Amino acid sequence: MHDEAWNTVDRLVEWLDAESPVPPEVARLLRVLKITEEAGEVAEAVHGAFGSNPRKGGSHTWEDVQNELCDVILTGMVALATITPDAREVFAGRLEHVAGRSL
Template structure:
């Protein structure tokens, strides 16, 4: 992600808000969360297709569908929270820190996470 990611997500949210025909903010939030569920099934279908277990779908299609899931989830987050970027960053730091702590506790070489270049300390807001 780069400096344009969050402003673009906000633009998507604004566009959806203007065109979704919903008067109630609560309905809008609920439907954005349901949309994540709808998008979630698509990568699985394309992976099955890419593995020739089901007709259609390529690995590239699966990657695109996973991006759609991530974007849909982030737009929902932006809809729910005006400070979504901070929430996302804080949660990402928490998860990485927890994983790194678990690796060290399990005797796994901490250089293996990730590529031995990032040593994570708790996020200042965590």
């Protein structure tokens, strides 16, 4: 993954750490749980893009889905960088592993 993206993630982690009102071990847990919250927003956007909720109709676009997916990815990167200082290497290794078994 591009170094600029990881540099931004590092800055976000630093900012979150500085602003967190909870102990570090709780912040770590909350950042991992935040992934689920963001994934729920993807699901909501998909339902909205299909207009599958009769009460809400077409409440979202596929651009909204794209944005929510980006939020999931970014949230995962922040969570990973929160739990390990080697997030870049861990991610690169996992990507290589998945590609090696799949491609």
